[in-house]
Amino acid sequence: MTMHKAKSKSILAGLIASAAAICYGAPLHAQDWSYAEAAKPYAGTTIRVLDEITPLQETMRKLVPEFTEETGIKVEYELLSHGDVINRGQADLFSGRGNYDAIMLHGLQLGPLLAAKVLQPIDELKKDQALTNPDLGLDDLIEPANESLVNHSGAQYGFLTWNYNQIYWARADLLNHPDEQAAFETRYGYPLAPAETMQQMRDIAEFFTRKSGETLAGETLSNDFYGIVLEGIPGGTTFTTVWEVFMNNWGGGVFDADGKPNLDTPENIAALQFWADLWKFAPPGQAEYSLIDVPTVMGNGIAAQSIAFSDFVLGVDRPGGGAYAGKFVYGGIPVNAENPDARSAGGEPSLMALSSHSENQEATYLFMQWMVDEDTQAKLMEAGGGGVPIRRSSFDLDVMREAGRQSLYKAMAASLQYVKAKPKTPSFFEIDNTMGPLVQQVGIGQLTAAEALKDGQRKVLSICSDCLLAE
Amino acid sequence: MRPLESRWYPYALLAPAFLVLVVVSLVPFLFAMYLSFHQINFGRVGDFAGWSNYSRLMDNERTWNSLWVATKFILIAFPLQFILGLGGALLLNKRVWGRSVILPLLFIPTMMAPIVVGLVWKVMFAGSWGLLSYNIVERFGFLEGTSVFSSPDYALLALALVDVWQWTPFMMLAFFAGLQALPVSPYRAAAVDGATPMQMFFRLTLPLMAPLMVVIGMLRFIDAFKVFDTIYTLTAGGPGTSTEVPSLLAYRMSFEQWRIGESAAFAVLVWIGFFVLCSLFYHVAKKKLNAF
Numbered sequence: 001m002t003m004h005k006a007k008s009k010s011i012l013a014g015l016i017a018s019a020a021a022i023c024y025g026a027p028l029h030a031q032d033w034s035y036a037e038a039a040k041p042y043a044g045t046t047i048r049v050l051d052e053i054t055p056l057q058e059t060m061r062k063l064v065p066e067f068t069e070e071t072g073i074k075v076e077y078e079l080l081s082h083g084d085v086i087n088r089g090q091a092d093l094f095s096g097r098g099n100y101d102a103i104m105l106h107g108l109q110l111g112p113l114l115a116a117k118v119l120q121p122i123d124e125l126k127k128d129q130a131l132t133n134p135d136l137g138l139d140d141l142i143e144p145a146n147e148s149l150v151n152h153s154g155a156q157y158g159f160l161t162w163n164y165n166q167i168y169w170a171r172a173d174l175l176n177h178p179d180e181q182a183a184f185e186t187r188y189g190y191p192l193a194p195a196e197t198m199q200q201m202r203d204i205a206e207f208f209t210r211k212s213g214e215t216l217a218g219e220t221l222s223n224d225f226y227g228i229v230l231e232g233i234p235g236g237t238t239f240t241t242v243w244e245v246f247m248n249n250w251g252g253g254v255f256d257a258d259g260k261p262n263l264d265t266p267e268n269i270a271a272l273q274f275w276a277d278l279w280k281f282a283p284p285g286q287a288e289y290s291l292i293d294v295p296t297v298m299g300n301g302i303a304a305q306s307i308a309f310s311d312f313v314l315g316v317d318r319p320g321g322g323a324y325a326g327k328f329v330y331g332g333i334p335v336n337a338e339n340p341d342a343r344s345a346g347g348e349p350s351l352m353a354l355s356s357h358s359e360n361q362e363a364t365y366l367f368m369q370w371m372v373d374e375d376t377q378a379k380l381m382e383a384g385g386g387g388v389p390i391r392r393s394s395f396d397l398d399v400m401r402e403a404g405r406q407s408l409y410k411a412m413a414a415s416l417q418y419v420k421a422k423p424k425t426p427s428f429f430e431i432d433n434t435m436g437p438l439v440q441q442v443g444i445g446q447l448t449a450a451e452a453l454k455d456g457q458r459k460v461l462s463i464c465s466d467c468l469l470a471e
Numbered sequence: 472m473r474p475l476e477s478r479w480y481p482y483a484l485l486a487p488a489f490l491v492l493v494v495v496s497l498v499p500f501l502f503a504m505y506l507s508f509h510q511i512n513f514g515r516v517g518d519f520a521g522w523s524n525y526s527r528l529m530d531n532e533r534t535w536n537s538l539w540v541a542t543k544f545i546l547i548a549f550p551l552q553f554i555l556g557l558g559g560a561l562l563l564n565k566r567v568w569g570r571s572v573i574l575p576l577l578f579i580p581t582m583m584a585p586i587v588v589g590l591v592w593k594v595m596f597a598g599s600w601g602l603l604s605y606n607i608v609e610r611f612g613f614l615e616g617t618s619v620f621s622s623p624d625y626a627l628l629a630l631a632l633v634d635v636w637q638w639t640p641f642m643m644l645a646f647f648a649g650l651q652a653l654p655v656s657p658y659r660a661a662a663v664d665g666a667t668p669m670q671m672f673f674r675l676t677l678p679l680m681a682p683l684m685v686v687i688g689m690l691r692f693i694d695a696f697k698v699f700d701t702i703y704t705l706t707a708g709g710p711g712t713s714t715e716v717p718s719l720l721a722y723r724m725s726f727e728q729w730r731i732g733e734s735a736a737f738a739v740l741v742w743i744g745f746f747v748l749c750s751l752f753y754h755v756a757k758k759k760l761n762a763f
Contacts, residue, residue, distance in 0.1 A: 087726045094514035094729070112729060116513035212610075223610065226599070232621070234709035285598010287621030287710045293597065300600045429727040441711040446623060 043072030098357030107421030121155035145349035149421035158353035165347035172329035205281035227281035248344030259468030332414025347419030506735035556642025589704025
């Protein structure tokens with residue numbers, strides 16, 4: 001080998017090595033990053049995390065020890081009911097006690113908490129390469145829920161961890177029954193199928209509302225049967241469902257573009273009237289049904305269809321979940337045929353937010369990050385036999401492709417295309433407490449839609465005239 | 472001088488109880504009063520606000536609605552509990568058969584946490600799926616529809632009856648204990664004088680029981696005004712605001728809306744209202760019924 005050839009070879013080898021280093025440099029760095037390595041300075045730290053108790057979080061609780069094992073960070077993962085996680089979490093944040101390092105927050109809580117400046121933005125932590133997983137893949141998170149939830153005024157306040165969404169839910173055994181299909185088509189002039197429009201949902205509700213002694217799917221009814229069941233209690237999510245599922249689909253809403261209350265518009269009146277008309281086909285106890293009672297009624301086989309939160313559906317429609325498990329069909333929130341462009345779906349995307357009073361912010365940030373990590377989410381779906389995804393890629397997991405649940409997951413995906421977090425208003429709870437009883441009174445026929453919304457507009461205006469937090 | 476003869480001795484004996492009372496009652500009340508005159512921004516005490524919390528409270532129609540709801544609730548529940556409790560106690564006092572079994576059973580509703588009572592009645596009477604509403608009310612058509620708690624006409628009445636179910640046994644047991652403790656000699660003397668049972672009841676039993684009745688009645692009256700858990704569980708204040716009592720409204724103001732100043736003002740006003748009512752009640756009971 002000549003000197004020239006040897007020199008050329010060594011240059012070539014150097015170039016190849018350099019190219020390899022350039023090409024593989026970034027992935028090598030990503031492969032090097034691990035929760036164990038990032039958590040070394042915080043090993044032995046104990047963090048306290050407050051979350052809501054539903055089957056989803058109970059599954060997450062089973063995974064939390066894996067984080068502790070990997071990082072040495074001990075996590076006290078406390079689960080409380082919906083109301084308690086809101087009340088206790090807010091009390092901890094507002095009071096500045098800092099008992100919890102991270103708290104699960106529903107989107108509706110963000111207005112008051114951001115106004116009180118008790119949440120710690122995570123932007124600085126995200127920039128810290130030692131702390132942040134370069135493969136976190138946040139662009140995989142489902143939108144528009146994520147963007148509308150976690151960001152405010154140019155800062156990020158935590159990670160989307162739960163993606164509560166509402167779906168359309170119906171009894172497949174009834175909708176597929178040949179006698180019912182024939183009778184429905186004769187009466188309404190189109191085939192009986194899961195409702196794709198609000199108007200179809202209303203027809204199905206009317207069609208299946210039957211008295212005791214009448215026939216349903218070839219059987220004589222021993223009790224009254226109802227065409228639809230919805231949440232109707234004055235608290236809970238009754239008003240927000242009216243808002244997101246009905247008013248928005250009619251082209252209305254609670255606020256105008258400037259954040260001023262805008263309740264008594266023709267669109268809102270029409271939407272509320274439509275919602276209230278559905279009560280004619282609902283069980284007489286609907287006024288006392290919360291978001292938890294609705295799945296109970298569906299699970300007891302008393303109603304033909306509903307709009308419900310999909311995480312509760314998971315509890316009812318599972319083997320052993322009840323007499324009607326496996327007999328349901330799902331869909332996205334039906335569109336208003338009269339205004340198909342105004343698509344909207346109800347939901348409550350929720351985040352894990354860092355308390356500004358936390359003394360363990362780095363360790364807590366690692367845990368928050370781990371919760372949304374693709375691996376953790378995959379394990380969560382696996383351990384729960386499915387779930388409600390926060391990542392688009394979760395829909396591709398084997399466990400989510402299980403044949404029996406396809407209808408449900410397609411419905412979730414269809415709904416989640418339109419689920420946004422609530423607008424950030426410091427007066428959210430006051431507005432909700434004002435409007436909840438009013439819309440319920442329309443449902444039970446004590447007020448007309450126009451009367452309730454006129455009164456609501458007056459009352460909400462007395463709460464705030466410029467209701468949204470400034471960006 | 473022996474300690475017993477000291478003029479400070481009774482005060483020394485009363486001091487621990489007085490201290491506890493000050494810590495657990497007076498201090499929170501004074502703090503609530505302080506909060507009611509301040510602007511509270513998400514739990515943080517701000518500037519002095521004068522009467523603004525009070526005036527906002529007075530302007531809120533839900534304040535007056537809740538007071539009216541509580542009044543109706545008490546007017547239904549309290550007389551029923553009182554009459555049924557006294558009647559039951561008089562019956563038990565007659566050495567009825569099975570009294571030793573009935574007495575412990577009577578404790579069950581009273582011992583149950585109100586939230587559990589709410590859940591029990593929810594499971595029994597929830598419209599369409601409750602155990603009784605689904606299987607009995609709906610099947611046999613006792614009511615139009617099946618829901619009691621979601622009807623604007625029946626909800627408050629039903630809630631009052633739940634309260635009667637829970638607290639009548641307590642009244643019964645308290646009155647029974649009072650009856651058992653009555654002295655026998657006046658009754659013997661009345662029997663010798665040929666008094667009828669009605670005369671004995673109105674001339675002896677009622678006057679002798681008056682102090683107990685006033686105390687128990689006052690306690691139950693105040694307690695009925697404060698009802699929260701069962702209503703929260705069963706109707707959440709609905710339909711509309713037809714069952715929204717002051718405690719439920721105050722809870723919402725404090726823990727959902729964080730209007731701490733207004734809810735503190737509400738608490739102060741309710742406290743003053745009760746103070747005035749109880750003082751009047753006490754003086755009337757003392758003068759007219761010779762109860763104290």
